[in-house]
Amino acid sequence: MRITLLALAALSAVASVAQAGEGHQHHFNALGHHDNSVHFEPHDITEDMHPGSLYESKRLIKVSESAPGQWLTVSDIQALRRAGVGFMDVTDTQDMLAESSLASPSYISKLPSKLVRGKEIDAAVEQLSTKLYGDVLVPFTAFHNRYYDSEYGRKSSEWLQAQIEQLVGQQGANVTVQSFKHKFPQSSIIARFEGESDETIVISAHQDSVNMWVPWFGRANGADDDGSGTVTVLEAFRVLLKQEFKPQRTVEFHWYAGEEGGLLGSQDVAKEYKRAQRQVVGNLHFDMTGFWEKESKEVIGLVADRTDAESRALVKGLAETYTKLKTDEFECGYGCSDHASWNAFGFRSAMAFESIDMHANTNIHGPKDTVETLDFDHMLEFSKLAVAYAYEVGYDSGN
Numbered sequence: 001m002r003i004t005l006l007a008l009a010a011l012s013a014v015a016s017v018a019q020a021g022e023g024h025q026h027h028f029n030a031l032g033h034h035d036n037s038v039h040f041e042p043h044d045i046t047e048d049m050h051p052g053s054l055y056e057s058k059r060l061i062k063v064s065e066s067a068p069g070q071w072l073t074v075s076d077i078q079a080l081r082r083a084g085v086g087f088m089d090v091t092d093t094q095d096m097l098a099e100s101s102l103a104s105p106s107y108i109s110k111l112p113s114k115l116v117r118g119k120e121i122d123a124a125v126e127q128l129s130t131k132l133y134g135d136v137l138v139p140f141t142a143f144h145n146r147y148y149d150s151e152y153g154r155k156s157s158e159w160l161q162a163q164i165e166q167l168v169g170q171q172g173a174n175v176t177v178q179s180f181k182h183k184f185p186q187s188s189i190i191a192r193f194e195g196e197s198d199e200t201i202v203i204s205a206h207q208d209s210v211n212m213w214v215p216w217f218g219r220a221n222g223a224d225d226d227g228s229g230t231v232t233v234l235e236a237f238r239v240l241l242k243q244e245f246k247p248q249r250t251v252e253f254h255w256y257a258g259e260e261g262g263l264l265g266s267q268d269v270a271k272e273y274k275r276a277q278r279q280v281v282g283n284l285h286f287d288m289t290g291f292w293e294k295e296s297k298e299v300i301g302l303v304a305d306r307t308d309a310e311s312r313a314l315v316k317g318l319a320e321t322y323t324k325l326k327t328d329e330f331e332c333g334y335g336c337s338d339h340a341s342w343n344a345f346g347f348r349s350a351m352a353f354e355s356i357d358m359h360a361n362t363n364i365h366g367p368k369d370t371v372e373t374l375d376f377d378h379m380l381e382f383s384k385l386a387v388a389y390a391y392e393v394g395y396d397s398g399n
Helices: 005-020 074-083 094-102 118-125 131-140 151-171 223-242 264-275 309-322 339-344 376-394
Strands: 059-062 070-072 175-180 188-193 199-206 250-256 279-286 300-303 327-330 349-353
Touching: 059 074, 070 074, 094 264, 094 339, 118 223, 118 309, 118 376, 131 151, 131 223, 131 376, 151 175, 151 188, 151 223, 151 250, 175 264, 188 264, 199 223, 199 264, 199 376, 223 250, 223 279, 223 376, 250 264, 264 339, 279 309, 279 339, 279 376, 300 309, 300 376, 309 327, 309 349, 309 376, 339 349
Parallel strands: 199 250, 199 279, 279 349, 300 327
Antiparallel strands: 059 070, 175 188, 188 250, 300 349
16 A cells, blocks of 8 residues: 655654643644644634534544554544544543553454355345446435534434335334444444344444545545445445345444544444443444446455454455455554444444555545445445355354
């Protein structure tokens, strides 16, 4: 993955903040260098905030596993975002994360050692279609943006939940759909197939989008990031409803709010599941599934960092058994998406990505991330993977 000079400058700026301490005011200038007088933004971005914004006070931000968190302003956070630096906002999760980091992961049960649900999966995969992708993505990307700390984020989340509830109603399924509230306007969404046991698996994507220049009011279609992941798992969910899916384990589909703010929504959910001692067997996350450079090899990218080897091996086997694509592993960097939240709280996690180049799609985080740039046939392979994971892990007790 590419690391730009701007990214390195932004990391240097964070280090400068650490050395100076929390008692001083610091900002980044246009190159990301530490400066006491010049704001990173061409205007004061705090003027865009609504009353009660998450960013009325500083946030505790981490940019690596080893570096201590630093209290940063919204302008400082924008500097990181524009520089392409991955980060986690641990303001509301720091205590429980610290406890989790001191303990070795205690994974419950076992993942499947062999794949045995081929008949059910093949039948379900035959029902998958690309139609829903366009039907949902066109209106979903018509929201000016889906920024989590705004009314756009709230309204887009409510709209998405209504689509999910409509699918459930059409099938007459005994599936629950609920919102998961956060300290910011956008809610996460959880749809739940109740299983026979308390063990749970989670299939997820994030629903928010961001304009990296003007987050509150800038255009951010978010077709690939992460509208593609949103509809990838939604299509899998639709087919499972149609197949009258009744798993042994509880199977949940999550659409997270606030991923672009440092994995805010998924951290809140994983923290709550940890606090409630929920028996989470594993998480499979989909962030960006619709774009790949045609001159490159078409694969399913498997994220190698902040995931566990057992989950990666399983997902590799599922992909190469039930999809048309091979897999290839790559590292996506600190805080790159919501799988890292589950990993940080000691749960198994894996993430599937559209390629092995995190930076191939240069359209994201702005107005050029449109539906027309996506490859629906490519996305369909990821929906197959989600269906396969639901069946093989949802019914399995470790073979």
